[in-house]
Amino acid sequence: MATIEEQIKEIEEELGRTQYNKKTQHHIGKLKAKMARLKDDLELRRAKGPKGGGYAVKKSGHATVALVGFPSVGKSTLLNKLTNAQSEVAAYRFTTLTVVPGAMEYRGAKIQVLDLPGLIKDAHKGKGRGKEVLSVVRSADLILLMIDVFETNIQVLVEELKTANLRLNQRAPDIVIAKKNRGGITVNFTTKQSTLDEDLVAEMLNEYGHINADIVIREDVVEDELIDYISGNRLYLPAIAVINKIDLVTPAYLKAVQKKMPGYKLVPISAENEVGLDELRDEIFNALKFIRIYMKPQGKEADMVEPLVIKDGSDIGTICDSIHRDFRKNFRYAMIWGKSARFPGQIVGLEHRVADKDIVTIVVKR
Ligand SMILES: Nc1nc2c(ncn2[C@@H]2O[C@H](COP(=O)(O)OP(=O)(O)OP(=O)(O)O)[C@@H](O)[C@H]2O)c(=O)[nH]1
Ligand SMILES: [Mg+2]
Numbered sequence: 011m012a013t014i015e016e017q018i019k020e021i022e023e024e025l026g027r028t029q030y031n032k033k034t035q036h037h038i039g040k041l042k043a044k045m046a047r048l049k050d051d052l053e054l055r056r057a058k059g060p061k062g063g064g065y066a067v068k069k070s071g072h073a074t075v076a077l078v079g080f081p082s083v084g085k086s087t088l089l090n091k092l093t094n095a096q097s098e099v100a101a102y103r104f105t106t107l108t109v110v111p112g113a114m115e116y117r118g119a120k121i122q123v124l125d126l127p128g129l130i131k132d133a134h135k136g137k138g139r140g141k142e143v144l145s146v147v148r149s150a151d152l153i154l155l156m157i158d159v160f161e162t163n164i165q166v167l168v169e170e171l172k173t174a175n176l177r178l179n180q181r182a183p184d185i186v187i188a189k190k191n192r193g194g195i196t197v198n199f200t201t202k203q204s205t206l207d208e209d210l211v212a213e214m215l216n217e218y219g220h221i222n223a224d225i226v227i228r229e230d231v232v233e234d235e236l237i238d239y240i241s242g243n244r245l246y247l248p249a250i251a252v253i254n255k256i257d258l259v260t261p262a263y264l265k266a267v268q269k270k271m272p273g274y275k276l277v278p279i280s281a282e283n284e285v286g287l288d289e290l291r292d293e294i295f296n297a298l299k300f301i302r303i304y305m306k307p308q309g310k311e312a313d314m315v316e317p318l319v320i321k322d323g324s325d326i327g328t329i330c331d332s333i334h335r336d337f338r339k340n341f342r343y344a345m346i347w348g349k350s351a352r353f354p355g356q357i358v359g360l361e362h363r364v365a366d367k368d369i370v371t372i373v374v375k376r
Pocket of ligand 2 (some may be wrong): 084085087098099105106125126127320
């Protein structure tokens, strides 16, 4: 019996030689599903192997940002400029050997930034303490993919993160799957599919190891998205690409670099010379989707100095929870001024969704 690694290699080779067309589509779909399962098994086995002491980081603030990049791209330099932290900086690779946290305050949000050891190819196999680094990355709310202006191969980084089951700037596909005890596999599409058909989906589920299940696919998805979903342990995170050391190149050179990397929002900076850092702070704040709410105690002026910072999409209930644990229970009504109000001072309930810079009064039973 071939080892898991050998089986994966065999499938990869077969996929490499097989042309994708209508005739081979089902075969390829099944191979991909089988490979996904083997890879998941392999990861599971690796995860059970010797750990070598994970990094302990205590989360703090409203959100956590992880600095991910090859060695020596300037991650520690950036951390030191953005936060109060002092992480060692040096001209050689692997200067940082552990997680170094820093705190940055921006527009009322307390954001934790984590400096990490450089990530290298095959990190997911444990190279360069890669497994520990990747596990910290998984706990973050936002990833800064940091690259050196002279070494812009972001694909290696993205592939490493992908192997660690991270999906960047992508959302989970709209699919629902329910396991059952018998009846085989039933497939339902609620929208037209451009590549999948019902048999293919059933075959892929089978190949992955599902025998009895109902699956409903509610948007047009491709095979890889389906595999991501059935494998079930993917993590979807937002990411911003940061190009550092732009002080070393001309504007024309930088432009050429940016052209080579379509599909990513790029923020050019010089960490050392503190160029582009305000733009970067803005991008971080926006990507984390915070909004600011100004609280106005009943019959008094609103506090316009220290807003309450919460995630976008929050409602009055969330605000109650972040003020005091009894607020939701004793809630009577709220009054609201700003973008989410139909008119100034509108009276709303717990489910009312607030908007950035709204002014809110909450009235509770006494
Ligand atoms: N020219 C230039 N050099 C920079 C800049 N930022 C960092 N450096 C230099 O790049 C080298 C590496 O910087 P670090 O901040 O230690 O890089 P790192 O990504 O933390 O490296 P590891 O911890 O080894 O992964 C140092 O010599 C820095 O002075 C920059 O904006 N411009
Ligand atoms: Mg470092």
